[in-house]
Every structure is written in C-alpha cells, then in structure tokens.
Amino acid sequence: MIAARNYHAGLAAESSVLRQYLDAGYQLLAQRFRGLHGEIDLILRKGAAVIFVEVKKSRSFDAALARLGPAQIGRIFDTAAEFLGTQPLGQLTETRFDVALVNAQGQITVMENALGP
Numbered sequence: 001m002i003a004a005r006n007y008h009a010g011l012a013a014e015s016s017v018l019r020q021y022l023d024a025g026y027q028l029l030a031q032r033f034r035g036l037h038g039e040i041d042l043i044l045r046k047g048a049a050v051i052f053v054e055v056k057k058s059r060s061f062d063a064a065l066a067r068l069g070p071a072q073i074g075r076i077f078d079t080a081a082e083f084l085g086t087q088p089l090g091q092l093t094e095t096r097f098d099v100a101l102v103n104a105q106g107q108i109t110v111m112e113n114a115l116g117p
Contacts, residue, residue, distance in 0.1 A: 013057035013102040014041055020100075020108055026051065035082040038075030042100075043083060049094040050087065052080045054115075057102040061109055064101040073115055 018028065026044040033040045042053035054076060058064035080095065087093045097115035102108050 013106075014055045016102065016106060017053065017055050017100040017108055017110070018042055020110070021051075021053070030083070033079065033083055035079035037078035037082065038072070040076060040079050040083070049096055050084070051096045051098055052076065052083075053098045053100055053110075055100045055102065059104045061101045061103050061107075064103065065099070068099060076115065 014031070018031065021042070021044050022028065026046045028042070029045050029050065030043040031041070033043050040052050041055040042051075044051045044053065054068060054072075056064040056067050058067060076097065080097070081091065084091050084093050084095070096113050099111045099114040100108060101111070
C-alpha cells in the first residue's frame, strides 16, 4: 500500500515538473525513458539542447536531494549517452542535466546543470 502511494506521488510530482518545463517553452522528447542502464524521468528539448531531468520528491527539498546518490547519477549519465545515440549529433549534442526537487507541499525547485560528468 505504501509503495503504491509513493509511486503515484512520484508520478504526480513528475507531471507537475513536466508542466512547469512545458510552460517555459520546452518540448518533451521522452518521459520515463528506459535504457539498458536505468531510467531518466524527463528528456526535453529547448533549442538545440537536450535536457535530462531527474525528479525527486520528499518531505523537503533537502530530503529529496539526499535521495540522489553517486550510483544513480552514473546510471543517469549512461542512460543519457544511450539516448544521445538516437540523436542526429549523437554525443556532440548540447546537453544539460537538471534535478527537479518537489517537497511535501508540491512546491518545485529546479537545479539547472546540477549534474556534470
């Protein structure tokens, strides 16, 4: 029961973050993209850039950020590289890695360029 509630809360947080990006003029390329190494919550485009977004929800922004560890960051990079293989410029595509944090009140803060290889 708790796992199902957490899953649905995560989907709701992801939808709210997506709405914020779309309202800012981004184009959705993929949602919950699953590659060989893991999953990326949102993949968007703005101009020539591809933006990979990891969404984390918890009771506070700090608690949400604490849920993102080095192993997961590595999986995100590997999965992003796999996705970029589908793009015309491949690994030369301009990219950005954002982390979107959602707290218990549904407030969102986006950390642009939060992850770097």
